[in-house]
Amino acid sequence: MEFTGLNLQELEAVVLELGEPRYRARQLMDWVYKKGTDDLDQMSNLPVSFRERLKDRGLQIGLMLVAEAQEAGDGTKKYLFRLQDGLCVEAVYIPEEKRKTVCFSTQVGCAVGCLFCATGQQGFRRNLTAGEIVDQVRKIGQDRKTRISHAVAMGQGEPLANYEATLKAVRLLNADYGLQMAARHLTISTSGIVPAIYRLTEEALQLNLALSLHAVDDSLRSRLIPMNRTYPLAQVMKACRDYATRTKRRVTLEYIMIAGVNDREADLRSLVELTAGWLCHVNLIPYNPVPAVDYQPSPPRVRRFFLQSLEENNIAVSIRQERGAEVDAACGQLRQRIKESTD
């Protein structure tokens, strides 16, 4: 049984079943999430006999090992975690003065198959469990000996295609007995699964939603992001606007800038039309070249032109900093270079 996938109620049920008082569940949560201990033997305020019974029940704390890690000069650190079945996923630690962010994965591989994405090119292996998602953030906090303040589901996988586990993990990151991260500091990024966006709206959590927009007309977007063939742009935008209206949270629209593909003036005009007048924010991202597609990032002057034009139209916009370029910190790239034990 994996510990980090359990919420308080579930852990209390285990504790009661083992004949211990309910408050032992909180004590366990404290050790694991607040004190960052994986070792039952260190949990000195728990009776030895209880710890033994937990071991007999097969309670596992800490589900994965760091298979490899690379740190860049700016402190960005990329982790490759080996899961218990031998598959690997990656997560990235991004330190800034005021925030410590972890970018985590929600699936091994991804079935969406975006043209420009290293993960998409690898295909889908399996969903991560809630415990495997939470543990990426927890383990990195342990390793960096710091409180992780922000987390974004922008590693491998499509979070809304693994809805239950992702939401359970997010609630554990947010819980007062868990990692105590503010919901407003948690972001889910999606290629645009419309029914799941509406479902997320109903959760009444103050989560940030990011949409991987990347193109402003259906024919290009369908070529780049096959999900668009099922949920075309008009439907996706409607769902995002509805999310913004209902939650009063600003939706981020991610826009990878690919030279000659989606960075023409006509694209800019449509981008302005799509984003003007509602609670959104455009994040311009330099395309990070991956093998197998002959795309290049837009030149800096084109990026600046997009930035300025959007600003002139009063649209909230930023250019995502390229962090940790030396450690291949872009989506899917570290994992691609590592041989998995099950391959």
Ligand code: SAH
């Ligand atoms: N599946 C989700 C979240 C994971 S991908 C989604 O697609 O939104 C996280 C982000 O990395 C997405 O915005 C994705 O479009 C972007 N991305 C993927 N490949 C990239 C590349 N080669 N260069 C820059 N960004 C990339």
Ligand code: SF4
């Ligand atoms: Fe999957 Fe996101 Fe990569 Fe597309 S960009 S293949 S949805 S991980």
